[in-house]
Amino acid sequence: MEELVSVAVTAAAGVQGDFRGAVRQGKVPRRQVSLIEAESWTAALQELDIAGDDAPPWYSRRANLCVSGLRLPREPGAVIAIGSDCRIEITMECDPCSRMDEIKPGLMAALTPDWRGGVLGRVLDDGAIAVGDDVRIEK
Template structure:
């Protein structure tokens, strides 16, 4: 994972540079973009009771985007708008995998309640996004 200050998001390729977002011909993407809330990540870190300075950064979760101060939808079919033109439709919960416990024992369980692991979505409309850009729920 490589933290970026800005990136292009497209229907054809998801987050620029992330091959997991590329849409195969004839397929409808369901896991193009992964989003997590900073607050949910912090709750998981607090639950693990790690020693001071041992908390993991949010991108250890392998999510593409981290939002702060906004509760992400907990259902498919909602639309998240980012910046002036990027729109992402939620498709499902991003269930934490066993890989999380390799990062920190108990992390998988700490990310399980209330969609703490984040949401997955597909890109509806292309657009550039950047750190500090506006994020809102459209529907």
């Protein structure tokens, strides 16, 4: 995983540099972009009494984007707008996998309640996004 300050997000390829976001011919993407809330990550770590230097960074979750100060919608069909142009439709919950327990034992279970593991989505509108950009819920 690599932490970036800005990146292009497109309907054809998802987050630039992440091969998992590329749309295969004849397929409708459902898992193109993953987003997690900083507050959910922190809550999961606090549940395990992990803090300070022991706390793994949010990108250990392997999410593409981390938002702060906003509760992500917990239902498919909601649309998140980032920056001036990028729009992402929420398609499903991002269930934490067993890899989370390789990071810290119990992390998978701590990320399970209330969509703490984040959301998955597909790109509706291309856009360049950067750390600090406005994140809005459109519907």
